[in-house]
Amino acid sequence: MKNYYRIIGTMSGTSLDGLDMALATFERENPESAWSFSIEKTQTVPYSKELKEALKHAISYSSDQIIRLDWQLGEFMAMAIQRFKYGVGPVDFVASHGHTIFHQPDKGVTLQIGSAQKIQVITGLPVVNNFRQADVKAGGQGAPLVPIGDRDLFGDFDSALNLGGIANISFDYQGQRIAYDICPFNMALNELASQLGHEFDYAGRMAASGTVNSSLLERLNQIEYLKKPWPKSLGLEDYRAFWKPELDHSDVRIEDKLATCVIHAVEQIGAALNQFDKKRVLITGGGTYNRHFIESLQQYCSNCEIVIPEKTVIEFKEALVFAYLGLLRVEGQPNCLASVTGARNDVLGGDLIGF
Structure with missing residues (x-):
């Protein structure tokens, strides 16, 4: 030692x-x-x-x-x-x-x-x-494995939200650390952006230019995984089996799919933050740079203080x-x-x- x-x-x-x-x-x-x-x-x-x-x-x-x-x-x-x-x-x-x-x-x-x-x-x-x-x-x-680090290294925050390929959350609940994967994030957004010739949707600008499709949003929000209690985790195979078919079968514009996926993530993440009354939220991962998502989440969770740390912590x-x-x-x-x-x-x- x-x-x-x-x-x-x-x-x-x-x-x-x-x-x-x-x-x-x-x-x-x-x-x-x-x-x-x-x-x-x-x-x-x-x-x-x-x-x-x-x-x-x-x-x-x-x-x-x-x-x-x-x-x-x-x-x-x-x-x-x-x-x-x-x-x-x-x-x-x-x-x-x-x-x-x-x-x-x-x-x-x-x-x-x-x-x-x-x-x-x-x-x-x-x-x-x-x-x-x-x-x-x-x-x-x-999975997730990061929550023990959230608890021990970033314990000043009520919860830690990571926005990578998958969005996951970590927080203390009834004296224990709880964490789970919420929904696909950049995994979906990057794939849609690639269909428009981009590696990713810079600052969420393409999503911001689109219109949320209520029918597609409802189908995404009804995916069975979202109703499961924790512990639960997601992999690429889950995205391809459940989210991707809904996106592929929709005939709306790519920009509208992006807009809908952003609000889908906002509603699923926001529901977790609101349900467990998490006031001070640390957000890291590449999705932190999606300004459209961050602004939409802040609007949805008006009682939360969203904390975006220095770039080194966001990315690493x-x-x-x-x-x-x-x-x-x-x-x-x-x-x-x-x-x-x-x-x-x-x-x-x-x-x-x-x-």
Whole structure:
């Protein structure tokens, strides 16, 4: 056990923006005190067009193709980390989320690729990875994992909302940390924007130019997942099975679909904030830059104080938290909360490579 760590945390999310890396320092006065953190360096390395396409379609790959992609992505990550750590001084280890290919916890399946062996060999650093598997084996959803970091590192806020490919929320309820995936976010918005020739809807301007279609909005709001109690989580396969068909079968303009998806997310997220009376909300993730969504959410939740932090936290909070999850794993402390995932007990998740 130590009172000081320097850890590189990495995250690759469903938005497929690239590999997020954060070098974080964690300190405490003694083993009984809380950890404080600082972020020393950050970087996002975009995926090549070929790698991005492979990750997008990997859900339908054969086992041999997935094995090859695991090594290919691991090499990409390793080289990115190797360049990132140049000149930064000693680093204790890497905590890598990898990239999720399958997430079907009800079937006991979750898979994150990006070979930790490749990362360890190329960088020379020990690696913690495969954070979700132990929780799924304990009967949990294996997601979300960030809430323990929300609780321990960002406890000044009533709730934490992350707007990545999927929108998820984390908050304290009846003495326990609760969190769950609410609905697709950039996963849907980016796909619609791509149909108009854009990678994403800058500041939500295209959505703001559209008109909400009440019929499509009603169908989206009736998707069965939304009525399920927590613990619950979403994957790409859920978006493709339930949200995407409604969007594909609608004949309204793309701008109107964007406008409708934004209000769908506003209503689902707003319902959670209002139901649990969360007044001070920290918002992070790429969706924070969707000004149209933020303004619409503030209007919908007029009693909430929406807090948008500095850019580094907006973009790299998840990488930071995975560094923290790695720290807890190395310290032998549970890093996945049963109150969040529905597992039989709190779990110590993550494989240790090269320690």
